[in-house]
Each structure stands twice: as structure tokens, then as C-alpha cells.
Amino acid sequence: MDTSGWIPTTREDGETVGYLEPVTADYGLVQPRNLLGHPVGGPAEFMEAEDLLIERGISELAGRWTLRGVADDLRDGVVILEASPDGIVVAHGDLAKAGIYGRRVRVGWPDAAGLLTRSATEAH
Structure with a gap:
């Protein structure tokens, strides 16, 4: 894009x-x-x-997101750590809440494929 x-x-x-x-x-x-x-x-x-x-x-960036196309440990409940034209970096939401980011995944920007969607519990 x-x-x-x-x-x-x-x-x-x-x-x-x-x-x-x-x-x-x-x-x-x-x-x-x-x-x-x-x-x-x-x-x-x-x-x-x-x-x-x-x-x-x-403020929408502060919520939990679902990430398609990754292993189960990151599929649901990821949080966005960074979002810029350099890429979008996410990590497991529960670990990040504890201050432990664990594995980070970089999603290309813009997310034209819609790999990131609001988690059902976070959707507006």
C-alpha cells in the first residue's frame, strides 16, 4: 500500500x-x-x-488486540508497544501488564491486511 x-x-x-x-x-x-x-x-x-x-x-491503542497469523501464545490478548511508520510492535498482554514483554512481534505498517483487530472484550 x-x-x-x-x-x-x-x-x-x-x-x-x-x-x-x-x-x-x-x-x-x-x-x-x-x-x-x-x-x-x-x-x-x-x-x-x-x-x-x-x-x-x-486511546484505542491501549486496549487488547487479536493478532492473526501467529502462534497461539500471541493470537489473543496482545498489546501494542509501538505504532509508527517503522512498524507496529506487539507483545502478550498479560506479560506486558506485569512489565515482562516476552516475545515481541513486528507487524508491517500500515496494517493493510488487518492482522490486528480489537479483542472482543475491548471492541467499541
């Missing part, structure tokens, strides 16, 4: 909260995406999409 046209969206404090992917060449219509690169709703006008990402923030 070509992310070269994506525009980072930041809060007033400079924290990146997501990205705007152009749907039209003039960026009049964009697809808002969270920090993992997952779509957030449907395409919207630039300012509307930017406001949506700022309002959502990054």
Missing part, C-alpha cells in the same frame, strides 16, 4: 493521532486512518476527517 500521500494528523501537543489518505487528487475527500493504518469510518471532507481523528485520539 502506497502511503506516500498520507498526511499525519496531529493534536495541538504535536502527538500524531492518525493519517489522512487522499481519495481525490486535491485532498478534498480523504480517508481517515488510525495509527495502525486502519480506516476510521468512510471517506470525508478534509477538515471533517481531521477533526474525527483528533477527537478519537490514541
Whole structure:
């Protein structure tokens, strides 16, 4: 997936909260995406999409996630340790909660394949 046209969206404090992917060449219509690169709703006008990402923030990253395509020990209940264009790093949620990260897995960014999904107990 070509992310070269994506525009980072930041809060007033400079924290990146997501990205705007152009749907039209003039960026009049964009697809808002969270920090993992997952779509957030449907395409919207630039300012509307930017406001949506700022309002959502990054709190969803704090929850538990399900990781497809890995061994059972990491499949359900992983937490996100890092999320950036360099990759998404996850570890077992229970171990991370105890301060022991154990095995870490790097998922490519953006997660266009949808390998990471919200755990059923964490979904909004």
C-alpha cells in the first residue's frame, strides 16, 4: 500500500493521532486512518476527517488486540508497544501488564491486511 500521500494528523501537543489518505487528487475527500493504518469510518471532507481523528485520539491503542497469523501464545490478548511508520510492535498482554514483554512481534505498517483487530472484550 502506497502511503506516500498520507498526511499525519496531529493534536495541538504535536502527538500524531492518525493519517489522512487522499481519495481525490486535491485532498478534498480523504480517508481517515488510525495509527495502525486502519480506516476510521468512510471517506470525508478534509477538515471533517481531521477533526474525527483528533477527537478519537490514541486511546484505542491501549486496549487488547487479536493478532492473526501467529502462534497461539500471541493470537489473543496482545498489546501494542509501538505504532509508527517503522512498524507496529506487539507483545502478550498479560506479560506486558506485569512489565515482562516476552516475545515481541513486528507487524508491517500500515496494517493493510488487518492482522490486528480489537479483542472482543475491548471492541467499541
